[in-house]
Amino acid sequence: MNQIELAKAVGDRLCEGDQKLMELLGIELIEIAPGRSVNRLTVRDDLVNIANVCQGGILFSLADHALAYACMSMNVAGATLNANMTYTRPAPLGDTLTATAEVTFDGGGRTMTGRVEIVNQDGTIIAQMTGVWNKIQEQIVHV
């Protein structure tokens, strides 16, 4: 299995384990490759706040989910240590949001850094996130 095939196998395994969570949040995995993941969500009526725009927590969940998949795409499990989320535009009910995450630094140690950008259907940036990820020495797919 090469790195690209391994990333796809990791994505399949993660989606299986995260099925209920992804249904709750309405997140769909679009693409996974070594150090990268693309995830999509449509702003449903249960994902909005009283202003009828996507909840900040949902935008964070989407970004964190995308970051997690990008960070685990090389078949090493882990968890977010910290994340800095910046909201740039509101996302009203019905918007389709795409979160693209990429690993920005991986020096082979325990931690790595990543960034995520969330855009709407017009390509407008809705939110940006940077984060630090902590690896756990545990494989996701046993190879």
Add this chain to the structure above:
Amino acid sequence: MSDNNQERRQAIVAHMEKDPWGNHLGAVMEEVRDGYARFSLKVKPEFLNFHGMTHGGLIFSLGDLAFAAAGNSYGQVAVALEVKINFVKAGKLGECLIAEAEEVSLNGPIGLFDIIVKDGETGELIAKSQATLYRKRETLIA
């Protein structure tokens, strides 16, 4: 608090309790006063990730609900500009999480808040955030 203020606070709280995502999760608004809010949430199976730990997005969401309530507690519409969260301990199934948001500074339209999410039983810290908001001119209720 005068009766008039009390009524206003109740109207603001009633408005915020309509939050669809908060209700969908089952989050409970425990307390709201000027610049402060406390929420609780029981961790359900669908909140867990494939590791069996509470998904960071759900922990963030609970803190964000408290942040929104504290930020909007004066009745002026406030929107989040940025939130920095540190996850310090994994959350687990069945746990009752408590989130508290407290105003640190409110200067013109910009507010700075501290948010903590802890285990409701042991009081152990699960996540800590610092967040900024922008207060608009509009009010939540007439």
